[in-house]
Amino acid sequence: MQHNNSERLHEEALKVIVGGVNSPSRSYKAVGGGAPVAMERGQGAYFFDVDGNQYIDYLAAYGPIITGHAHPHITKAITKAAETGVLYGTPTPHEVTFAKMLQEAIPSMEKVRFMNSGTEAVMTTIRVARAYTGRNKVIKFAGCYHGHSDPVLVAAGSGPSTLGTPDSAGVPAVIAADVITVPFNDPDAFKDAIEKWGAEIAAVLVEPIVGNFGIVEPIKGFLELINEYTHNAGALVIYDEVITAFRFTYGGAQDLLGVQPDLTALGKIIGGGLPIGAYGGKKEIMDKVAPVGPAYQAGTHAGNPASVLSGIACLEVLKQKGVYEHLDRLGALLEKGIAETAATHNMPITINRLKGALTVYFTNEKVMNYEQAENTDGELFGKFFKLMVEQGIMLAPSKYEAWFITIAHTEENIEATIHAVQNAFEALAKE
Numbered sequence: 309m310q311h312n313n314s315e316r317l318h319e320e321a322l323k324v325i326v327g328g329v330n331s332p333s334r335s336y337k338a339v340g341g342g343a344p345v346a347m348e349r350g351q352g353a354y355f356f357d358v359d360g361n362q363y364i365d366y367l368a369a370y371g372p373i374i375t376g377h378a379h380p381h382i383t384k385a386i387t388k389a390a391e392t393g394v395l396y397g398t399p400t401p402h403e404v405t406f407a408k409m410l411q412e413a414i415p416s417m418e419k420v421r422f423m424n425s426g427t428e429a430v431m432t433t434i435r436v437a438r439a440y441t442g443r444n445k446v447i448k449f450a451g452c453y454h455g456h457s458d459p460v461l462v463a464a465g466s467g468p469s470t471l472g473t474p475d476s477a478g479v480p481a482v483i484a485a486d487v488i489t490v491p492f493n494d495p496d497a498f499k500d501a502i503e504k505w506g507a508e509i510a511a512v513l514v515e516p517i518v519g520n521f522g523i524v525e526p527i528k529g530f531l532e533l534i535n536e537y538t539h540n541a542g543a544l545v546i547y548d549e550v551i552t553a554f555r556f557t558y559g560g561a562q563d564l565l566g567v568q569p570d571l572t573a574l575g576k577i578i579g580g581g582l583p584i585g586a587y588g589g590k591k592e593i594m595d596k597v598a599p600v601g602p603a604y605q606a607g608t609h610a611g612n613p614a615s616v617l618s619g620i621a622c623l624e625v626l627k628q629k630g631v632y633e634h635l636d637r638l639g640a641l642l643e644k645g646i647a648e649t650a651a652t653h654n655m656p657i658t659i660n661r662l663k664g665a666l667t668v669y670f671t672n673e674k675v676m677n678y679e680q681a682e683n684t685d686g687e688l689f690g691k692f693f694k695l696m697v698e699q700g701i702m703l704a705p706s707k708y709e710a711w712f713i714t715i716a717h718t719e720e721n722i723e724a725t726i727h728a729v730q731n732a733f734e735a736l737a738k739e
């Protein structure tokens with residue numbers, strides 16, 4: 309497979325765009341380097357790159373593209389938005405319709421606000437929780453990613469629960485010092501953190517099903533325990549459902565698992581591919597937000613008709629019968645095929661899958677927390693990634709990311725993918 313145009317484009321990009329990419333995760337740094345494949349067109353389950361190569365897409369733009377690319381119903385909605393003006397700076401009927409749709413799907417969101425990214429949504433839930441409780445500290449879980457706002461770019465120190473240090477240059481140490489990081493799926497470490505800092509905690513922030521060190525489900529009772537201890541401490545529970553909402557069911561992970569947070573942050577899928585974020589929660593908490601309350605949050609493009617109409621269309625597609633069954637069925641086929649191939653070639657593989665999302669870790673060990681995901685073989689993943697790309701299968705260039713199946717994927721796509729995995733494992737076994 310030729311990548312001459314991608315390589316040339318990357319050289320040009322490096323001259324004008326820092327690192328040649330507009331988001332660090334798009335770089336191939338974590339998979340041994342090289343020019344990232346640049347795409348020109350997406351259609352259904354397929355991508356077409358600037359060299360004319362075709363790929364089956366499991367990147368799905370890191371989550372939002374659950375309907376496949378250029379879904380006709382969404383395309384129609386975006387076209388309508390383009391024809392009727394994309395931004396008014398006034399209320400619109402569309403945003404009310406959309407808010408009602410979200411509220412119906414995720415009932416814990418009694419009041420909603422729209423914004424433009426998952427980063428903004430999470431950042432604001434933290435602000436609102438601080439405004440509501442009058443406290444500053446936040447507990448988060450190691451390896452969960454919540455966007456790039458200051459309070460969530462915090463690394464754990466050593467020990468089961470620790471006050472944070474900045475994970476990025478430019479984040480003030482005083483901000484990181486208000487964030488406590490605890491391992492995911494570790495009830496004792498969580499209880500310990502609440503015991504130590506409970507009276508100062510404004511919120512506990514968690515991906516209810518993790519998507520950012522691969523797909524990792526909470527152990528039985530973990531989310532219930534978070535709710536109980538957090539509420540007893542007088543603090544709020546925030547679910548970051550930027551990846552999980554409408555991913556596994558028509559609703560949030562909270563609806564799938566039957567545990568409700570106080571505040572929820574959304575993004576990705578709910579924009580149907582256009583930029584969006586949203587947050588919401590209990591009315592009395594949301595009433596802290598301006599113009600009703602004293603916590604400020606605003607946005608020129610917030611609730612813009614293009615993103616909202618695209619989001620409504622996306623949810624309409626997802627609401628159709630059989631959508632999540634299709635994702636689950638193909639996910640199960642893919643998991644089975646990869647697991648059988650791994651057994652044949654003696655590949656050390658662990659697959660975490662929930663419905664149409666899965667992560668293939670290069671390890672024989674279970675992966676239930678970030679440390680275990682960190683300990684999987686990144687070098688082997690890097691080689692696997694490149695072997696897959698060369699066969700026209702596009703994955704995210706990181707051992708920590710999920711493969712996302714879309715409703716446009718077919719059984720034939722899954723069979724072709726398993727065949728490519730077979731070839732890749734065969735090549736890796738020979739090394």
Ligand code: PMP
Nearest residue numbers: 425426427453454455550551575
């Ligand atoms: N939260 C989670 C769980 C995410 O996965 C991401 C993005 N990968 C974000 C927040 C940030 O969203 P955005 O990139 O839209 O700012």
